[in-house]
Each structure stands twice: as structure tokens, then as C-alpha cells.
Amino acid sequence: MPKEMSRRAFLKLGGMGAMTVFLSGCGLTALSGTKSAPEPPAKGSVSGGKAMNIVVINSSPHPKNESTSIYLADRFSAGARSAGHTVFTFDAANEETHPCRGCDECGMDGPCIFKDAIETKLMPRMIEADMLVLVTPLYYYGMSAQLKTVVDRFYSRTSRLRGKKSALLATAYNSADWTMAALEAHYDTLVRYMGWADAGRVLAVGCGVRSLVERSGFGDAAQTIGASL
Numbered sequence: 138m139p140k141e142m143s144r145r146a147f148l149k150l151g152g153m154g155a156m157t158v159f160l161s162g163c164g165l166t167a168l169s170g171t172k173s174a175p176e177p178p179a180k181g182s183v184s185g186g187k188a189m190n191i192v193v194i195n196s197s198p199h200p201k202n203e204s205t206s207i208y209l210a211d212r213f214s215a216g217a218r219s220a221g222h223t224v225f226t227f228d229a230a231n232e233e234t235h236p237c238r239g240c241d242e243c244g245m246d247g248p249c250i251f252k253d254a255i256e257t258k259l260m261p262r263m264i265e266a267d268m269l270v271l272v273t274p275l276y277y278y279g280m281s282a283q284l285k286t287v288v289d290r291f292y293s294r295t296s297r298l299r300g301k302k303s304a305l306l307a308t309a310y311n312s313a314d315w316t317m318a319a320l321e322a323h324y325d326t327l328v329r330y331m332g333w334a335d336a337g338r339v340l341a342v343g344c345g346v347r348s349l350v351e352r353s354g355f356g357d358a359a360q361t362i363g364a365s366l
């Protein structure tokens with residue numbers, strides 16, 4: 138199916154009317170196509186003035202310069218670096234990763250039987266990190282399989298990943314008010330279970346292609362969260 142046709146299918150099924158976009162958690166509604174002027178969406182400083190180690194987990198298979206969600210991640214990272222934080226980015230879509238097999242060899246306290254990029258490159262960084270940022274395109278109203286693969290592998294170090302700060306950056310084509318509901322509910326449940334402190338979220342609806350997210354106010358919102366940590 139041609140690219141635009143498949144996107145139209147989502148558009149139709151998602152009940153999208155006018156290109157209204159929605160900044161969830163930010164108390165902000167704006168029209169896409171014009172650059173909105175968002176109020177600061179961040180929850181304020183969660184770092185207590187300390188320079189933090191932040192791990193950003195990208196999961197889009199699109200090239201970096203075409204991806205809508207990686208655009209948000211890059212804007213967030215620029216903000217965080219400007220505030221003195223260190224950012225490590227993991228590319229879950231292009232690294233070698235394996236889904237959890239549920240073998241329980243780790244006993245929820247590692248090591249994992251897989252010696253892939255999650256275990257060797259990402260896990261040590263996550264254990265040391267102060268903050269984890271989950272970045273995803275919306276796939277069938279949830280997170281991408283690429284990101285879920287990483288999240289399920291939290292299992293091998295569950296207790297060592299507790300108590301961190303977190304954020305969610307997501308993009309979607311549709312803009313109905315329920316577009317991000319399931320993803321947001323999952324994220325909130327994860328935050329609760331892991332005992333994380335949510336530092337903010339950008340739920341960029343109506344942003345199915347790069348030009349739309351670039352023209353929206355969601356990039357500014359992501360950068361503001363990063364700069365306000």
C-alpha cells in the first residue's frame with residue numbers, strides 16, 4: 138500500500154477530523170500547521186539541581202532525520218544538555234535485541250541469558266542512570282514492539298531500575314482525544330510499578346510525518362521538559 142494511503146487508513150479509522158493536536162499532560166491544545174506557543178509543559182525540576190545521567194530509548198525504525206518521535210527525542214536531549222545533564226541514546230530499532238523468553242534464569246536480578254545490545258550496551262547505562270526516557274511512535278495504540286522489547290527486558294534488573302525519573306515522548310498520526318489513552322495508561326502503570334517519578338510527557342497527536350511535528354509546538358514542549366529537569 139502506498140505510504141500516504143496507509144496513513145489515510147489510520148486517519149479514517151481513527152476518527153480524525155480537523156488537524157487538532159493535543160498536548161496531553163501539558164494543559165495545552167493547539168492547531169497543527171501553525172506553530173503553537175506552548176506553556177511550559179514540564180513538571181519543574183526533578184533533579185534537585187544535580188547534573189543527571191539520562192538514558193533516551195528511541196524505538197522508531199524510520200531514519201533519524203525522517204522520524205517524528207526521534208525529532209522529539211532530539212529536542213528533549215538538546216534541552217537536557219543545555220541544562221547540564223548527560224544524555225546517552227539507545228537506538229532500539231537498529232541494535233541487536235531479543236524479546237524476553239521468560240526463562241527466569243535472571244531471577245529478576247540479572248544477568249540475562251542474552252548478550253545482546255540491551256544487556257551489554259543499554260542495561261549498564263540504565264542501571265547507572267537517574268532518568269529513563271521512553272520514545273515511541275504509536276503502533277496500534279500502544280508502544281512500538283521495538284520499545285516493548287526493551288521494557289520487557291527490565292525484568293532482569295527490575296529492582297535496580299526502580300526509583301528513577303522518567304518521561305514519555307510519543308507521536309501518532311491520529312488526533313482523536315483517545316489516540317494516546319492506552320499508551321498513557323500503560324506508561325502511568327509502569328511509572329507506578331517501577332516507583333518512577335514522572336518528569337513529563339509529550340503526546341504528539343496529529344504528527345504522522347516529520348513536517349507536521351516540526352511545525353507543531355510539540356518539539357518546543359519536549360525541549361522545555363529537558364531544559365527544566
Ligand SMILES: Cc1cc2nc3c(=O)[nH]c(=O)nc-3n(C[C@H](O)[C@H](O)[C@H](O)COP(=O)(O)O)c2cc1C
Nearest residue numbers: 197204205206274275276277278309310311344345
Ligand atoms: C505499524 C504501525 C502502526 C501504527 N499505528 C498507529 C496507531 O495506532 N495510531 C496512529 O495514530 N498512528 C499509527 N501509526 C502512525 C505512526 O504512529 C506515526 O506515523 C508516527 O509519527 C511515526 O513515528 P516515527 O516517524 O518516529 O516512526 C502507525 C504506524 C505504523 C507503521
